[in-house]
Amino acid sequence: MSLKRKRIKKSIAIPFSIFAEIAYKRDLLAYVREVKALVVNNLVENQAFISSYKYSIRKDDVSDELENALKTISFYALSKASGLIGSLIKRAKFVNQFNRNIFTKFIRSVPESNSNITDEMKLWAIENTRLIKTIPERMLDKVAEIVYTSVRSGESSRSLTIKLREAFDISKNRAKIIARDQISKLNGNITRARNLSLGITEYQWLSARDERVRHSHDVLEGKICSWNDAEIYKNAEIDKKWKSRSSIGGVNLHPGQDIMCRCTSVAIISAELAA
Template sequence: MKVKTPPTHFPMRVEEAYKKQLNALVDLIHEGVLKFLDNHKVPYLQVDDIYAQGDLFNPQDPSDVETFKQQLDEFVKQAALIYGGDLAKRMVEQMIKGSERIANNIVDEQLKAHSRVQNIEITDDELKFLQSKAAENMSYISSIGSEYLNKVQDAVMRHLTSGTLGSSLAAEIMDITDVSKKRANLIARDQTAKVFGEMTKYKQKKAGISYFRWSTALDERVRPRHRPLEGKIFSWDDGWGGIYPGDEINCRCVADPLFEDELDEADPDEFFQQQTELQELPAFRDVPKNGMIQRTKENNSLKARGAEPNEVIMMTQNGAPYQKRYFDAEGRALKDIDYTDHFQPAAHPVVPHVHDWDWDVGGRPRQKWRKPNDGEV
């Protein structure tokens, strides 16, 4: 009788919990900002459309403005420390432990179905990976808080000097809050998928499983380049050009293990034909052999020319994704995916967004921003 292997499923509840916590953190920062403005009698439009009234100071008096600026600077520094501390650490620990536990339980159930030994112990490599992801996520959460506070600080001072305190300032603060929550949601899904995907890989390989079947979410949000991979067989040594389920940003794909009896039933000719067909896909040819992101740069601008052919470079700020640039076969910029609004929420209301490059048009080759296509980010 053929054994039915329990499927691998994406840890949606872990993602949702992490997303909820990160959004709550943004709300906490938002409340702290409003309390600071209230304490200093800065007029802004409340949620219930009531103005917080009172004279902050004389905006024409340089000494008053300077005093407030110093107090705002101190508030931003102290708030950044609070929001990036123990609270953030607990959020990260819960996400990582939850993703690892679910990956372990699923692999255990799959092994049990095939009468294999369960309860695979965690390895040193897994521990190192989990520690690195914890540090990475702490930097992401810290960057959410610091970026939010810096934007609010800039907005308050700008509206103060221009005399537009009130509903105009309130609208910009709400825009900043919305953008921060979108970024928090991206981090929650992406990091949950990466931890879960890597833990699945570790545990299946440790159990002696050499091959897996690629399983997508089978909905309209699956990126076009992943749709042809549904149901296809890959080895854990090679993956798809060095890419595995959960590797790419916001990827919800998972890996179903293939046990010996299932491999015996697979048609070798069909398997090799599949590999040939996949390598003919344009999406495959565009993927660097060692994975999507070949290099990461911290706080550096990315050059538009002179990169390696088909290279992909991720630029980070404070350890968080800032911009990913794709290059064409001639080493010229082909496409940018930007993960912030460049401190201009009105000009870039969608985060992340895309800038295409067109070297055949006159003028600036980097085009105006556009919304990402389904599955593009």
């Protein structure tokens, strides 16, 4: 007898770990501060740089010293990221364990992991390695833009210093977004892999239920969705016919996969699986 014909029971939604988000945000912000310190030490408070800057203004051209300073900062910034990058798999394992602990409250037997979950954690680590490296890259692109523009406009070194310090806020905001978005994505993808490994193929969409919910997510609130196909939905578990999400303007992604998505899934489990 298929799971659809058996008496069913819904588990609760599987939220992401707020502790994992806080820890990741803390470490990313610490990394931003390290890169900021490199910029301050090598540019803002470096007399050799200030002299080169003033020389560049007189010549209306960026000197080699300025170019070399930016290259030096970039090199040391990426080297300081090694510890943060090395901790990614450990973070992924923490999220996986948090996810599993909630599952075990509603399902009798939940393996600690499987090949699909392991793959999800590895892919997450690879993607976050890339994202971490973009933090100094984008910061230094902004720094270079400020320096070059200041040279062309002949701004004072004091004005340049003020603009450089203001540029760091952009990187701080990006670090916060990465932490919130990526922990949610990892939890969503692990939830999907864990559901499918247990033979659970359907879930109910649960939004954050507030004014910040996007329309494409809000229209799926309470709908029954398929883990095997992110483009379909149905209104109730007993419905036999699946409908296209695009017909109601729904997003073709699973909960947590869209940028900054706060939605979660409520697994449709059989009575036999239930604890």
